[in-house]
Amino acid sequence: RVVPMLPENISNVLCSLRPKEEKLCFSAVFEMDDEANIHSRWFGRTVIYSDRRFTYEQAQEVIETGKGDFSEEILLLDSLAKKLRAERFKRGSIAFDKLEVKFHLDESGNPTGVFFKQMKDSNKLIEDFMLLANKEVAVFCSPKEKDGKKQETAPPFVYRIHDKPDGDKLKAFADIASRFGYKINLKNELTIAETMNKTLKECAGKPEANMIEMLAIRSMAKAVYATENIGHYGLGF
Numbered sequence: 001r002v003v004p005m006l007p008e009n010i011s012n013v014l015c016s017l018r019p020k021e022e023k024l025c026f027s028a029v030f031e032m033d034d035e036a037n038i039h040s041r042w043f044g045r046t047v048i049y050s051d052r053r054f055t056y057e058q059a060q061e062v063i064e065t066g067k068g069d070f071s072e073e074i075l076l077l078d079s080l081a082k083k084l085r086a087e088r089f090k091r092g093s094i095a096f097d098k099l100e101v102k103f104h105l106d107e108s109g110n111p112t113g114v115f116f117k118q119m120k121d122s123n124k125l126i127e128d129f130m131l132l133a134n135k136e137v138a139v140f141c142s143p144k145e146k147d148g149k150k151q152e153t154a155p156p157f158v159y160r161i162h163d164k165p166d167g168d169k170l171k172a173f174a175d176i177a178s179r180f181g182y183k184i185n186l187k188n189e190l191t192i193a194e195t196m197n198k199t200l201k202e203c204a205g206k207p208e209a210n211m212i213e214m215l216a217i218r219s220m221a222k223a224v225y226a227t228e229n230i231g232h233y234g235l236g237f
Contacts, residue, residue, distance in 0.1 A: 017050045028133040036083035041136055059122040078121055081128040092193040093236035135237050142229050162232040163221040173219040180208050
């Protein structure tokens, strides 16, 4: 199914942080230390006046060379993003980093070629801070716990949740992966994530990689929207 993009006057004008233009936003603002620990957070309406808009490629060049506009800020954000990412994987996040297929288009929008888009540090930087904002908003809006019990005082809210994988599908995936020499430890949630990440990393670039990645994804539950926050298995949240 082809999902059309929003019209450009919305996606790239009205709702885009174009440089040197005031934009009305709803912001998640965090005060963090050098180890990416959050010391304070604030959510609210803001006006953002952007000094510069970067493409992923431009930001990636700054990360790789350490030079360019706002290099100090970008390198600091990259450092914090890497620490957020490491902590997420430590808690059981699974790395489904499939190559994304993109098309070269001519001026009329006709495809003229195909290429693979690889997630680099600039892409991951944006992803990690988006996940940080989403997670902290979910925590803020969830019923708070007292004496180990949830207090149902929070107003209704919609969460994007991801349930634990189906045991039978997971076992079937582990059996197939074992035939290629990969071991998926089904002992508990953390060992599943650790060994699945190890398998995805080890099979990368090999003939069986695409099949292993696809079977791993299909062993997972589908992410859905719900009013009960059960967490997000795939992200380790």
